[in-house]
Structures are given as C-alpha cells and as structure tokens.
Amino acid sequence: MVMHRKYQLLIATLLLFVGVACNRNEEPYLAIEGTGSLILSSSDTTMVIRVESNVDWTISSSATWCKLQPSNGSGNAEVQVMISANDEQYTRSTTLTLSSSDASLSQQISLAQQCLTPDAATRYRLPVVFHVLYKSESNKKQNVVEGHLASLIEEVNRLYANCGVDLGMEFVMATHDPEGNLLEEPGVDRHKISEVTINSSFFMGYGREPKKYCQYMWDPNRYINIFTYAFEDSGILGISHFPYVIKPHALEGTTELEYDADWSELPWPQCVSINNEYIYSHEAYYTMTDVVNTLAHELGHFLGLRHAFSEDPETYDRNVCIDSDFCTDTPTYNKSAYDIFMQACMTSGGRVDDEEKEMLLMREDCETGAEYRSTNIMDYAYTEGNRFTPQQASRIRYVLEHSPYIPGPKVRLPEQQGAATKSTRTNQYVLTTFE
Numbered sequence: 001m002v003m004h005r006k007y008q009l010l011i012a013t014l015l016l017f018v019g020v021a022c023n024r025n026e027e028p029y030l031a032i033e034g035t036g037s038l039i040l041s042s043s044d045t046t047m048v049i050r051v052e053s054n055v056d057w058t059i060s061s062s063a064t065w066c067k068l069q070p071s072n073g074s075g076n077a078e079v080q081v082m083i084s085a086n087d088e089q090y091t092r093s094t095t096l097t098l099s100s101s102d103a104s105l106s107q108q109i110s111l112a113q114q115c116l117t118p119d120a121a122t123r124y125r126l127p128v129v130f131h132v133l134y135k136s137e138s139n140k141k142q143n144v145v146e147g148h149l150a151s152l153i154e155e156v157n158r159l160y161a162n163c164g165v166d167l168g169m170e171f172v173m174a175t176h177d178p179e180g181n182l183l184e185e186p187g188v189d190r191h192k193i194s195e196v197t198i199n200s201s202f203f204m205g206y207g208r209e210p211k212k213y214c215q216y217m218w219d220p221n222r223y224i225n226i227f228t229y230a231f232e233d234s235g236i237l238g239i240s241h242f243p244y245v246i247k248p249h250a251l252e253g254t255t256e257l258e259y260d261a262d263w264s265e266l267p268w269p270q271c272v273s274i275n276n277e278y279i280y281s282h283e284a285y286y287t288m289t290d291v292v293n294t295l296a297h298e299l300g301h302f303l304g305l306r307h308a309f310s311e312d313p314e315t316y317d318r319n320v321c322i323d324s325d326f327c328t329d330t331p332t333y334n335k336s337a338y339d340i341f342m343q344a345c346m347t348s349g350g351r352v353d354d355e356e357k358e359m360l361l362m363r364e365d366c367e368t369g370a371e372y373r374s375t376n377i378m379d380y381a382y383t384e385g386n387r388f389t390p391q392q393a394s395r396i397r398y399v400l401e402h403s404p405y406i407p408g409p410k411v412r413l414p415e416q417q418g419a420a421t422k423s424t425r426t427n428q429y430v431l432t433t434f435e
Helices: 148-160 200-204 291-302 335-345 354-360 390-402
Strands: 005-008 014-016 028-035 037-040 044-055 055-059 066-069 072-074 077-082 092-100 106-113 124-136 171-173 190-191 224-229 238-241 244-246 255-257 272-275 362-364 371-373
Touching: 028 092, 028 106, 044 055, 044 092, 066 092, 072 077, 077 106, 077 272, 124 148, 124 238, 148 171, 148 291, 171 224, 200 272, 224 291, 238 291, 244 390, 272 291, 354 362
Parallel strands: 005 044, 037 106, 124 171, 124 190, 124 224, 224 272, 244 255
Antiparallel strands: 028 044, 044 077, 055 072, 055 092, 066 077, 092 106, 238 272, 362 371
16 A cells, blocks of 8 residues: 655745845745755655745646645745655656746746555556547447447456456556646547558558557557557457566566667557457457457456467467466367367357357366366457456566556666667567457
C-alpha cells in the first residue's frame, strides 16, 4: 500500500520583489515561503506552501499529476500541493508557477518525483487507449459507440480478477493524452482513415511499410495501445505483439534487447489489434467469437503468455505435441487434431448443440492421455476461458516488472538504460505476434 505523507515546507523565506520600495505594504509584492527545487519520493504526497502577497495571484502546475488547492487567491494564503504516486517508469518533474494577476510578478518552484522500484506488494494500474480507426463515421462497428470500449475493459478486469490467481494488476482507461490534455472520452482516440479494411499482418509489421501505422501509437511505456479496425481477413478476431525483456533479465520465450531504447525507435506499433467485425459479440465466454474472451486472450499475449496448446516455436505448426508455453502447470494438446474433431461436430450451418459444446470443451493431454476441461484464457475455440495458472501469473508479473513498452514501474540496472547513441544502434527487434 502506498503511504500517504504530508510535507510542510518550513524553509527560510525567499522573497521576490519587483521595484524599489521603502515600505513593502505600499508596493505590490509576491513571494513563496520555500525553495527553488524539491525532490520527492514516489509515494502520494501532499505538501503545503505559503504564499505571501498583497495582490491577486494564481498558481499553476505543468503536470496533471500535481493538483493545487486553491489555484488562485488574494493576499497571504496556504496552498495544498497534492501529488499522486509515481507509478511510471521514470523520474518525472513539474514546475509550480506563482504569478500576480497582472503578470508583473512571478516566482517558480521546481518539483521532481522519483519513480517507484516495484516489489511483491506493488499493484499495477495499466492505462489503456483504444485507437478507433474508421472509414465510415456512421458505421458503429467501425466508429464504435461511446462507452462500449470502457465496458469491454471492465469485463476483462472482471475476468482477470476471478481467474484463480492474483495477478496484482488491472487495466484502466487512460484519462489524459500524451500532452496532458484531458480526454473527452477516457481511453479512446478516434481517427478517420481512407482504408475500408486493413491487412492485420501488415499493420503489425509484416509488410513493406512497417512504420506506416506508428503515427497513431501513443508512448507504450505509458499506455497499452489497442487498435480496432476492419481486418482484411475477416476470420481473424485479434492479434497481439509479444513483449521484450532487456539483458540480462532473460525470460524464456521472449526476445532480449540490449538496452532500454526510446520507444520512437520501434519499427511497428507495439500493440493489440482487434477486428471490429466482432466488437459487439459478447454472449458467453466460451463462444469462439466472443470479444471479451478475444481481448483477454490477446492482452495475455501482450503480457508474455503463449497459447495453452502445442505449437512449434519456430514454424507455429500445431500438429505437434510439445509443452510450448513455458508453463508446466498448463496441460497441452494437439490443436490440429482438435480442430478436425471440432469441424466434425459442427452441422452444415457451422453450429453445435449444447451436448456437442460440452464435448468440445474437453481436451486430451497429448503428453499424458488424460482428459481435461478447457478453462485457460490462453486457449481458444470452445473453451470456458476464465483461468490462469500460477506459473502464468508469475510470467505476467515478470513481464510487468522488467519489460519495456509496457506501462508501470520497472526493475532496471544502470547498464540497461541505453548508453549507446542512436547512430551506433542496430535494429534489434524481432517481430513476434500471436492470434
């Protein structure tokens, strides 16, 4: 739990005078009792500064995480400076500016707030922004109705909170854009585009113009970027990038970077993509086209989890029997064999009855021969899709604490901060996406 501490500046008064006066009561004056620079801890902090003045004044901050009460006044007053906990990856700073109403007098205080070093008790709040790409403003699958995307995140949070393990995290709709402006619709950024459909593989980086869509991405160190658009391949529900780690923090199954590079160097938008054709499909989690299950599944990939069935790590061939998700507490099965069985169960209209659904929820562990019910969020087709295992939770936690391009505080060594200049850097990114 973040401790809430209250600081009161009891530092020798520094007075700023404009003009020369024998009696300050007869001349305008404005001063802050305090110092020109402060360094604060990462915790929630409330401090009090004293304004000494005989004029009307205003005080402002350059950051959304620093609130002032009151923000204006007349004469002497106390101002509360309320600073929220810094759960971002870096030390952040702001400037408090005190000015007379006629702007003839001013004084400033610089504040720097240290970043948090996460521990086992740290809970992550991950800001999400949906970038809605639409060609037709009136088409509500493309230009998704207001409030719907927030409801999907609520459903994903509910699913993750009841997944059988404590993940120590939740998704929140972003409240401000990268420039600090309050979003009219939290967590949503809308763009009219010229394309009717987009090839999702090209969008994610498999194409001749891999950086084409990077213009829409917000800083992935501060936001989880989710794009909704019409997929060229209507049979794909969603697709996600896999995370990176920085050497020497190896994690089996992820790509290691040499240093913590600036996010603007990413050759493609590090994101999750959701096919807007299914954006309103939500009846039951075990249906194949459910958007909540799809979003929960793709976010699982984004946080470091692979499929809960057998999959060759090089070719992605699913007609194999290997434990390929780096979690030994998830049983595995031959996905190709299951798909053949699933197609045999379906009627000509592509539907199954309740009895057939029950059969399709069952899997056979191809390593042990044991039958089990599919409940893992990282499975798909017919699955209850409502569980993670302890090892999956540990993997997510490691990614949250160490991976760049995912919001939240990180464990960093000095040598991981990226001392190399851009001119000496080589492309070290490996494109890994999952459906």
